[in-house]
Structures are given as structure tokens and as C-alpha cells.
Amino acid sequence: MTRSITGTAVRETVPDSIIEMADEIELVDITAQDLRERLEEGNVYQGDRAAIASENFFQEPILNALRELALRYTAERVDRQLSSLRHGQTKSGVWQSGERLMVAVDTSPFSTQLVRWARRSASAQDAPWIAVHVMSASPLTPESQAQLDQNLALARELGGEVVLAQSENVPMALVQVAIEHNASQIIIGKPRGNRWRYLISGGDIIDRLLSLAGNINVNVIPPSEEHNKTKPWLVFEPPPASSFHEYSVALAMVAAISFAGLLILDKYYLTIGLFYLLGIVILSLKIGRWPVLFAGFLSAVTWEFLFIPPKFSFRINNTEDWALFVSLLIVAVVVGQLTARIRTQAQDEHNRERRATALFKLTSILSETENLDDALTKAQKQIDETFKAHSAIVFISSTDSKPEIHPASSAKLDNREQTVANWAHSHRRPAGRFTDTLPGSKGFFLPIMRHDVSFGALGVFVPENEILTLQQRDLLDSFTTQIAMVIERFHLRAASERERLLAESERLYRTLHECVSHELRTPLAVITGTIESLANAKDETSRQELSQEIREATQRLNRLVGNLLDQTRLESGALKPKLDWCDPRDLVNAAIKGSEDVLKHHPYEVHLPDDLPPILADFTLTEQAIGNLIVNSALHTPAGTHIYVTAGIDRDGTRAFFTIADDGPGFPQEMKDRLFKKFARGDAAKAGGLGLGLSIVRGFILAQGGDIAIGENPNGGAITTLFLPFQTPDKTVRHESL
């Protein structure tokens, strides 16, 4: 509005919605004369800019007009406030009349005026309002797209709800949306000029809208002078790029029919006319509406020239031929239009289907993936393919709002783009290119949000000379929703996993606490008690016995502490096996020596082949693994149970093995599937222990690339086998050394 007064666009503006939202408006009023004086003194602009300003914008009539505008606006508002006070209700009170306004928005600049008009009208009636745009299947030019974006953004900013519909039949779609949204009034701009097109497309939009609208009021707003002038009376839309080829096809068809006609059916010019028609119909199936029209004209003219007597002249002698000529023209035009429309609809259907397929594909991909990372990687790939663009998913942490770009993102985000992403995320609204927020950025950003919780933003980058159509953005919106749903799903899953882990760790803590306190205190109690009696012991034998008690208790303590330390080492990930050549016999001997104290009541047999070659292993880890298994066998079987230890290389020569077996009761049935778990102890474990033994053995062996197998002897008793990778050392080494 200001623009129509001043003739220039004002950049230092505040969005209208801000003014709407303001609790109080204070008008700083000054006469035009005074303002010009201030300008000349240099209080507003400095130097040259002041001079330019005073010549252009700050002319007295303009300032007066603007002043009137500002005063009127404020007055209107004061008036509203007064009336609401009088009725004892605030502005937020529900709309009572059941009014809801709907404004039709298209790609013309005039629509901004319509939107503002709708907003004013709605606020005067205290009614909600929506802005509707009906998309057609044919692509928009970048300029119209930009204008449309601007129009819709304005509507959003002014507090209107934006609804997009897709149809080739604009009036029908408008009425449908109006009914769906319970709108009682449709505001539409009066179309400009070129009425002849409506003859073809089925009449004036307004007329059709009026006939469809039923009891919905239709408010037609004539365009202002300015907007009326901007477009010429007849809009010639530049033909689409592919049409050169289509024109050639049209030309070729007409030429072919003409040639065939000349050759064969020279005499029957009426039949040839029908052939021309046939040609046009066939063409209309293949090519666009303008080439078909072209073919129609060409056919009519060629036919007239070549075949209608008198031949080879543009004269037509009788009325019948005239009628035929004209009908041919009309049929060509109508057929062209109709088929074109059908094709657009088919194209539209096809596009819709493609979008649905893309969305379906994304949904199924997302539902199949097992982890979030994978899902996002695939989603981004799908986006890149569908939109032929680069994309990036930016996560923004809710605590420190630090953006984190998903590694699978194909687009690089600089600081500026990250800011845009952040804006989209924090305002829960699209931002960047194609929007009214930071439109200068390269990417188009959509917040990834669900139930008003935003996880971050999805950025899509299309090449500079391309645009994302409204349909594409709509699809992208659906994509983003799907992504948000997946993220939410995984978040929920992670939350429940955390919950489970927490419970688990609590259980573990309790077990650990009980075990450790019991296991540590028992030997300590033994030692303390024994030491006291040792002081009072009279004879040598009882002293010997007591010392033995202490020794056993300390050995038990030592083993326990060792196990706890080993487990910590395993879990801290600090375990780095140092592989070196070891003699398996040494390993077994060392392990047995280390567990001698528990083997007193268990006769053991060791079977080691004489030709055992050295194996690559970490000596200490392997020795401890074997030792733990021997100790386990001794502690968990009754006294007198035999223990058998063997070692060897398996038949195919790829693995070395160590087997520790006993003829005891075997592993308890209920323990089988949690043998390797930490703090897993057989319920009947009389010997105590923390249940760390097997878990450590497994950890030590796996760390060396080995494996562990557990089984049972056919005649009872447990068998545990450790496997380590085996390779024969370089043959040359052997020869050289011997």
C-alpha cells in the first residue's frame, strides 16, 4: 500500500503480524514540514542519502499520505479496542458469527493485496481466515514461483492458515476447500483481460465459481490500477523448451498427409480433409497444445491451397467448402485443447503417482532399517534421487543448540547455512531459499519436527537455476515428517533401552554389591579370626593348621581381586594382546602351577603331544584363561573329580586348541545360556566366586581372535575348549635355525 503511494519499495519494515500482536501502539506523529526539516539537518539520513531521500521518498505530498495512513490505522485500532471494551470481551474471544474467510491466492503480485484485504476484513469481523492456492500440473516459471512463495509467506505472516490444493479445475477446488474448511466467504481477485481463453477452458473462473459456490459468498476484488497494468491484455506464454521438436513433428505429419493426398487421392478432397483431421487427432496424442494448433492451421491452409478447388490458390468458391474449411479449423483447435487437457490431467495423475511412490519407497525404507544412522543415510539418498538435489540433515541438540550434520549428508553446510537450519529448527518453520526467511541462502530448510518437537532441520540444495515447485516442497514436507517419525521412533526405542539398561545395571549393582561384600568379607573374616587364634595357639600342629587356613583365605582373596581387575581391564577396552610365539606346553604348565592351591583334592591329568609347535598367542592372557578354567573345574566339582587338560593343533591345521574337561556334574542346566555373562554363578555354586571366571576367559580369548566352546562329556562332566588361530611359522625360519 505504501508502495502505491510512494512508488518505491520500503525495506525498513516491521512485519504486519508484529503490529497485530503489539499490546500497545504509540504513534510518533510529526508534520511533514517538520520531518523534512529534520531530514535537511541530517537527523535521519546522512550526506547524499538525505538529499536523495528528500527528493524521492520524502516529498511533502507523499509524507502527508503516509501520515494519514498511519493515523488511520492507529485510529482503527483504538476504535476496535474501545468496542471490545464496550462489549466486555477481549479480542481473543471466539468468533460468533460462524464467519470464516478464504482468500484465493495465485502467482500474481495482486494477490498480496488480496491477502492484506482478507486479513483486514477478517480482523474487522473477528473471524479466522485461510489462504488457498490451487496448483496445476504445469510447472511455474521461477518468477511466478517466487511471487507465489511471497504471497503465501505473507498470508502465513499475517496469521492466515495456508492450504494447498491440487487440481486443474480451479473453481471446483476452491469450493471444495471452502466446504472442507467451513469457509463462509471466498475472496478472489478479478481476472485480467484475455477472456477468449475462457471460451476454451470452459468459461470465466468467476462465473464458474459463482455457479458452484452455492451459499458461500464470493467476494470479487478488482485489481488496482497498478496491477492491472503490469500484464498485457494478451499473455503470450513462451512455448516450452521441447516444442521445437514437436513443431517439426506437426509439420512432418501435415507434409506427409499432403504428399500422400497429392499422390493418391487427388480427386477426393473431402476425404483428404478427413485425413487431415485424423492427423490432428493423432498429433494431439503426442504433442502439446500449441503445436497441435499449429498443425491445425497448417492443415487448414494446406488443404485449402492444395486440394479445395480451385487448386493452388487461396480462393474458395462455394459456401460448402468454406464451411468445411472453417470446421476443420475449429475441430483442430478444440481437439488440440481437449487432448491437451486430458494429457495434462494424465501427467498430473502420473506426477501424483510418482510422488506417492517416492513417499511409499521412503516409508518402507525407513521402516525396514534397524538403526537410525542407516535410516537417515538411506533417506538422504532417496531425497537426493527424488529431487535431483543435494541434501543435509542437521541435528540440533536441545541443550546447547549446537548443530551436528549427519555424516551421510551430500551437501556441505557453511556457517550461514547452519544458521538458516537453526532458524528453521527453532521457529518450526521452513527457512532459506524459496521462503521469506533468509531467502538469500542456497538451501531450503525444513524443520524435522513431530508433535511440536523439532529434532533439527533438513536442508535441500537444488542448482541455482532450478527451483523446487510447490508440489515438490509439499512432498519434501511429507518426507520430513517421515524422517521425524523415524527419529522419534528410535528415540523412544533408545529411551526404553536406557530404561532397561538402568534396571539391568541396578540389578547388577545389587548382585555385585552382595557378591563382592560376601566374597571379600568371607576370607577376611577367616584371616582375622585365625590370626587371633594363632596368637593363642599352644602347639605347633594347630599353628600349622591355622597358618594353612590363612594361606588359603589369602589365595582366595588374591584370585578374587585378580578377577575383578581382569574384568575391569576387559571392560575398559585397554586390553591389547601382545602376540608372541609361545610353547603351548609352557602355557598349560604355567596355568596348572598358578592353580595348584585349588587342585589339592582334584587329581589331574595333562596330555600334551610331543610335537606341539609354538603358537602365536599372548602368553599371560592365555595362561590366565586356561588357569581360570582349571580353577572353575576344581571349584565347581566335588572333591576327587578328575580334571583333564589337553592341547593340540586341530586336523586342518588352522587352530590350536586347549581342552579342560572333568568328570563332574557338568554345567548346571539353568546356567547354560548365561555362562559367559558377568556375575553369572551357578545357583549351587558352593565355592563362591563372583561368576567372573568364564566371562574373563571369553574376553581374553576373543581379544586374541580365538573362540571358546562349551560342551558336555558323553559320560557326564563339563568340557571347555579354547581355540586360538594357528599358523605355521615361516618355513625358512625353521631351517635356518636348526
Added chain:
Amino acid sequence: MSHSEKKRLLIVDDERQIRKLLRVILETAGYAVWEAETAEMGLSETIHVQPDGIILDLGLPDFDGCEFIQKIREWSNTPILVLSVRNSESDKVKALDLGAEDYLNKPFGSAELLARLRNILRRHTQNTENPVVSFGNVEVNRVARVVHKDGKEIHLTTKEYALLCLLLKNLGKVVTHRQILREIWGEGSEDFTHYLRVHMTHLRQKIEDVPNTPRHLLTDSGVGYRLVE
């Protein structure tokens, strides 16, 4: 017995209880004992006391035990027995390669401690080595370069004989893989532990009664070999 006749030992350990325990064990065994709480104090005590042997804990508060060994070795050959914990093989090997004589795992038994001590102290008293040494049923004549087992001569390859002699020279004391490899195969062959395993297997087969469970040629987990009588 006056102090001058007793062997003098210096304990470098920051744990008061360990020092106390060691003192009791060692004094009972007839040694004169000095204590140092930190490596720094240990160094100055070594200079003052001129001990016959040092018992060193590797985890000291001021600086690393290995550093202590390095410093001592710059000017003294005083035998050092290292006290260490299980699972720190690399530390032990490092200490031994730097010049410590032997090591003992904590917790330790007093008998074992005294045996180790005797071994490292003996080496320094018996500077003139007896050319004929025997252990178990094996007799090694280092002048004639012959080895007898149960009175019968057994044939050893050059490398096996060298290996046996090296261990014999350090009787009762651990010799690290690295030390053996360097001594017998020469500088730069420290990584060829595979040679060593094969030769040790052969040596055991010739010398031990039951080669699979050796009594004399023992393996020290992850550290080295030790010959015991």
C-alpha cells in the same frame, strides 16, 4: 653378628606395611636392612649405605622404578630384585632389560623371596665360576664343552649349548627373551622368539626327564626362562 659381616639390603617401597614385612622376614634371615620411601631417598641411601642388594617396588610415588634402575646402573652393579604385580609383564621385562637381576610377583611368599635374594646375591659373590656345574642329574663341563645326563653324554647343537650356558650363568635367575636372543643370535634378532621356542623345546627334550613338564628349564610367563637346580 655385627653389621659388617651381615649382607646389607636396601628396601625401596612406599608402602609402610610391605617395608615392615620385608624387614621382619629379612632380619630373621640374617640380613641388615635399610629402608627408603621414595626413589629419591633410595638413590641417596644407595650412595650412603652401599648395599649388597636392593629390593625395589616398581610403583613409586616420585618417579618410575625403571628410571631408578637406569640411574643406579649408571654407576653401580648392585643387584636389584624388583617387586611387581601380576599382569605387568611388560614392566617387568623392561626392568629386567634395564639391568634388574630378577623379579618377584606380589603377593609373594617369604621362602620364595629369600631364594631369589640368595640367587642374585650369590652371583655377585661367586665371580669365579666353577667350570663344572651340575643340576639335578645333569652335569655341564664348560671347559670340555660336554653335557652329561645320568652319566651319559648328550649331544647338543651349538645354539642349544649356548642357551644352556647362558641360563647356567644366571642359575636360578630369570633371563628375558630379549637378553637370550641378543646374547645368542646377536643384536637385531630380538624379535625372533620363534627360534627360541623351538630350541628350548629341543633342549628340554634332551635334558628334562619329562620334557612336557620341565623341572629345570622353567618358563616365566611372558618374561623369559630360568634354570633351577
